[in-house]
């Protein structure tokens with residue numbers, strides 16, 4: 104095996120690899136609470152990106168936005184959302200995977216611990232390491248979106 108392959112299988116690499124799912128979890132929580140994503144790309148033309156049409160320009164802008172890792176909690180949508188929820192998102196949407204919360208730490212977070220069903224659900228998603236799309240569908244299915252907003 105080449106060194107980079109061994110590297111990819113090492114314990115440390117595996118741990119940080121799994122942390123992309125925790126980034127996804129941060130994105131999902133953000134969308135569930137606000138109804139829009141934390142990172143967007145918009146070229147400004149009528150390209151149809153918002154309706155799922157491909158647009159290279161929009162995609163590049165989205166990637167740049169993610170890479171910069173800058174996002175906001177606009178006051179008008181976020182003022183009534185608990186600081187615990189925002190705190191958790193802030194600790195998940197961290198560019199450097201090493202500084203991002205681990206799955207175990209997410210489950211210890213006061214906001215997640217606050218309600219048992221939420222912690223069970225989050226732990227289920229985290230432990231299954233579902234892709235982002237699946238998690239959103241799964242959360243919608245359970246009807247948790249509305250319920251989480253109420254918190």
Ligand SMILES: [Zn+2]
Pocket residue numbers: 145146147148150151152158159160161
């Ligand atoms: Zn576009």
